[in-house]
Amino acid sequence: MKEDEAAELERRVALLSDPAHQGEDFDAASWFWLVLLGIALPAALIVWGVQL
Amino acid sequence: MTLSAGQAPETLPLAADLDADKQAWPLLRAERRWSAWQLYVALTASAAATWCYIIGEYAGLYLNFPRGFAALLAGGMIGMLLATLAVVPTSIRFGVDSIATTKPQFGSKGWILPALLQFLSIIGWNSILLIFFGKSVAQLFIALGILEESDTAPVVSGAALFACAVVFLILLGGARNIERITKVLVLHIFAGLWMLYLLVSTRWPELVDATPSAATPDRFYNFTTGIEIGLASLLSWWPYIGAMVRMTPTGRNAALPVMLGMGAPVPLLSLIGLAGVLVLQSSDPAEWLRTVGGPAYGIVALVFVGAANLGTTTAGIYASAIGLRHIPGLDRLSWPWLLVITIAPVALVGLLIPELFFASFGTFLAFIAVCFAPLCGIQIADYYLLRRGKIDVRGLFEDKPDSPYRYWGGFNIAALLAMGVGVAIYLSLLNPLTYEARWPYQFVTASLPSAFGAALVYWMLTRLLVIPTGRGAYRE
Numbered sequence: 001m002k003e004d005e006a007a008e009l010e011r012r013v014a015l016l017s018d019p020a021h022q023g024e025d026f027d028a029a030s031w032f033w034l035v036l037l038g039i040a041l042p043a044a045l046i047v048w049g050v051q052l
Numbered sequence: 053m054t055l056s057a058g059q060a061p062e063t064l065p066l067a068a069d070l071d072a073d074k075q076a077w078p079l080l081r082a083e084r085r086w087s088a089w090q091l092y093v094a095l096t097a098s099a100a101a102t103w104c105y106i107i108g109e110y111a112g113l114y115l116n117f118p119r120g121f122a123a124l125l126a127g128g129m130i131g132m133l134l135a136t137l138a139v140v141p142t143s144i145r146f147g148v149d150s151i152a153t154t155k156p157q158f159g160s161k162g163w164i165l166p167a168l169l170q171f172l173s174i175i176g177w178n179s180i181l182l183i184f185f186g187k188s189v190a191q192l193f194i195a196l197g198i199l200e201e202s203d204t205a206p207v208v209s210g211a212a213l214f215a216c217a218v219v220f221l222i223l224l225g226g227a228r229n230i231e232r233i234t235k236v237l238v239l240h241i242f243a244g245l246w247m248l249y250l251l252v253s254t255r256w257p258e259l260v261d262a263t264p265s266a267a268t269p270d271r272f273y274n275f276t277t278g279i280e281i282g283l284a285s286l287l288s289w290w291p292y293i294g295a296m297v298r299m300t301p302t303g304r305n306a307a308l309p310v311m312l313g314m315g316a317p318v319p320l321l322s323l324i325g326l327a328g329v330l331v332l333q334s335s336d337p338a339e340w341l342r343t344v345g346g347p348a349y350g351i352v353a354l355v356f357v358g359a360a361n362l363g364t365t366t367a368g369i370y371a372s373a374i375g376l377r378h379i380p381g382l383d384r385l386s387w388p389w390l391l392v393i394t395i396a397p398v399a400l401v402g403l404l405i406p407e408l409f410f411a412s413f414g415t416f417l418a419f420i421a422v423c424f425a426p427l428c429g430i431q432i433a434d435y436y437l438l439r440r441g442k443i444d445v446r447g448l449f450e451d452k453p454d455s456p457y458r459y460w461g462g463f464n465i466a467a468l469l470a471m472g473v474g475v476a477i478y479l480s481l482l483n484p485l486t487y488e489a490r491w492p493y494q495f496v497t498a499s500l501p502s503a504f505g506a507a508l509v510y511w512m513l514t515r516l517l518v519i520p521t522g523r524g525a526y527r528e
Contacts, residue, residue: 005075005384009449012078016146016445021081023144023301025441030307037311038133042126049122049275 073227074387076377078445079147079298086299090231092309094367095296097234099289100241100317101364102184102357103177106413107285107318108325113266114274117259120326123275124319127282127497132315134503135290135424138431140310142443143294144303150294151375152448154427156524157434157510160451161462165471167375169423170291174372176409176416177288179401181361183410186211186402188357195347205406212402215358216395219366223373223391227299230366237363243356244321250349251324251340255331262330272494277487282319283499284421289314290428295371369394418484425499426474426506430467433507438514444525456525464524466513474506 015021026034072083086094111120142153154166186208193199193207222229252259267274293314297306332340373394376382382390401409435441447456459465482489482498489498519526 009077012080013446013449015080016078022445023081023084023147024303025141025145026303026307030303033307033311034133034136037315038129038136042129045122045126046279049119049126049278050272052119052122 071226071387073299074374074390076149076152076374076383078152078448081147081301084147084299084301086231086305088300088305088309091297091300091305092313093238094231094234094299095309095313096241096317097238097363098292098296098367099314099364100238100244100321101181101360102188103180103285103364104244104318104321105325105328106180106184107281107417108322108327109329110414110417111278111281111322112264112326112329114264115267115278115326116262116264117323117327117330119275120278121319121323123278124282124322124326125316127279127284128286128319129282129311129315130279131283131286131499132289132311134428134432135287135293136307136310137436138428139290139294140297140303140306141435141441143298144300144306145443146445146448147298147301148294148448149298149371149374150291151378153294153431155448155457156439156443157430157464157467159459159462159464159467160447160455160457162459162464162467163378165468166427167378169427170375171372173288173291173420173424174368175397175401176419178365178368178398179406179409180413180416181365182212182215182398182402183208183406185215185357185361186406187410188354192350192354195350208406209403212406213399215362215365216399216402218362219369220388220391220395222362222366223370224388226387227295227370230370231299233366234363237359240356240359240363241317241321243352244324244360247353247356248321248324248327251327251331255327258331259327264330270494273489276494276497277489280421280482280497280499281417282322283425283497284417285318285322286315287424287428287499288417288420290424291375292367292371295374296367365398369398414487415485418482418487421499422475422478422484422502425478425502426471429474429503429505429507430470430510432503433511434514437511438526447525459518459523464518466510466518469513470506470510473509474502477505478502 072079107124108120111124115123139150139153142148142156143150146152151163151167151170154163158165187204189211190199190204190207194201194204199207222233264274293310297310300306328334328340332343334340369391373390376390376394382393385393435443444456450456451462452458457464478498478501480490481493481501514524514526518524
C-alpha cells in the first residue's frame with residue numbers, strides 16, 4: 001500500500017474508533033420492521049401455504 | 053490491506069481525491085450520503101433481475117401458483133433477515149463491506165474463505181444474468197427473422213461481452229454511478245409487474261389448473277423445497293449487501309430498504325417465471341411474451357431484461373471488486389484494472405461455456421445455500437450473543453501478531469469448524485445435486501438447521517476454546 005493510502009486508512013480507523021463517528025445500529029423501529037417482515041410475515045405465509 | 057499506525061489522525065491529509073468508494077476503506081459518516089430512499093432504489097434495481105425467472109421456474113417444478121407464491125416469499129424474507137442480521141450491523145457502524153464484517157469471526161487471514169465464496173457467488177450470478185441477456189437478444193433476433201435458431205451461440209456470447217463492456221464503463225465512476233443508473237433502471241420493476249399482469253390476466257384458468265411437473269406425493273417436501281429455493285436465493289445477497297448499505301449512515305435508514313427493496317422484489321418477480329413455466333413451459337418472458345403478444349412484446353421484454361440485468365450486474369461487480377481490495381496486492385491496483393480482473397471471469401464464462409453454466413443453475417443455487425447459511429449463523433451468533441455488538445474497527449484492517457482478530461496465525465479454528473459442521477448438516481438433509489432429501493428436511497428446510505447448527509458450534513467452541521485462551525478480543 002502506498003504511504004498516503006496507508007495514512008488515510010489510519011486516519012479513518014482512528015476516527016471510527018470513536019463511537020461518535022460511527023454509524024448507528026438498528027433502533028427499535030428497525031427491529032419492528034425486521035421482525036414483522038422477516039419472521040411474522042413468513043410465519044403467516046407458511047401457515048397459509050400449508051393449508052392450500 | 054493493513055495499517056501503518058503512528059501518526060495522529062488530525063495531522064493526516066484529507067483524501068478527497070482518493071475515491072474512498074473505490075477502496076475497501078471504512079467510509080466516514082460524511083461520505084455516507086445515501087438516504088433511505090436512495091438505498092431503497094439502488095437495492096431494488098440491484099435485486100430485481102432475470103434470476104427471478106429462473107428461481108420461479110425451479111419453484112414451479114414443485115408447486116402450483118398460490119403455494120409457490122407463499123413458499124418463495126416466506127423463504128425469501130427469512131433468507132433476507134439472516135443476511136441482514138449477519139452483515140448490516142457491522143457494515144452500518146463502520147462503513148465497511150461484507151468481507152470486512154467476517155474478520156472478527158474468521159480472523160485476520162481467515163476472511164479469505166468468505167472472500168472466495170463471495171467472488172464465486174458473484175461471478176456465478178452475473179454469468180447467469182449476462183448469459184440470460186445474450187439468450188434474450190438471440191430470441192429477439194430470431195423473432196425479427198435476422199437469425200436462425202441454429203446460429204444463436206455467437207450472438208449469446210457477443211451480447212454477454214457487450215454487457216460486460218457497458219458494466220465496466222459504468223463502474224469507472226464508482227458507487228456514484230451505481231446510484232445514478234439505478235434511479236433509471238428501477239423503472240423496469242413496473243415492466244415486470246406488467247408482464248406478470250399480462251400473463252395472469254390472459255391465462256388465469258390455465259394457471260390455476262397447472263400441475264407442477266416434478267411435484268412429489270409429499271406435499272410438505274414440495275412446499276419446503278419452495279421455501280428452500282427462496283431462502284437460498286436471498287442468502288445470495290450476503291456478498292452484495294455490505295457494499296450497498298455502507299453508503300448510508302444508520303440502521304434505521306437501512307432496515308426497511310433492505311427488507312422491502314432487496315428482499316421482497318426477488319420472490320415477487322419470481323412469480324413471472326413461476327407463472328411462465330406453469331402455463332407456457334418457459335420462464336423466459338422474452339420467449340413467452342412473443343407467444344402472448346407477438347414480436348412487439350418480445351422487444352419490450354428484451355429491454356426489460358437488459359435494464360434488469362444491467363443494474364444487478366453493475367452492483368455485483370462493484371461489490372466483488374471492493375471485496376477483492378482486501379487481498380494484499382490488489383489493494384494498490386488501479387480501479388480500472390481491478391474492474392478488469394473482476395469482470396474477466398464473467399466474460400470468459402459468457403464466451404466459452406454459456407450453455408453448460410446456464411444448465412447448472414440448480415447446483416449453483418444449492419452451493420449458495422450450502423455456503424452462506426452457516427456463514428450467516430456464525431456471524432449472527434458472534435455479533436449478538438458473544439460480542440454483544442463490540443467490534444474493534446482497527447482489527448478489521450490490521451494483521452499483526454498482536455492484532456485483535458489474529459486467533460491462531462490469522463485463522464479462527466472455531467469459525468472454520470463451525471462452517472464445516474454447517475455444511476455437513478446441510479448435505480445430510482439435502483443433496484444439492486439431486487434435491488434428494490432426508491427427514492426432517494420436509495419440516496425444517498436444509499438452510500435453517502445449517503445456520504443454526506453452525507451458530508451453536510461456533511458459540512460452544514468460542515466459549516470453551518477461544519475465550520479461555522484470550523483470543524479474539526472477546527474480553528475487552
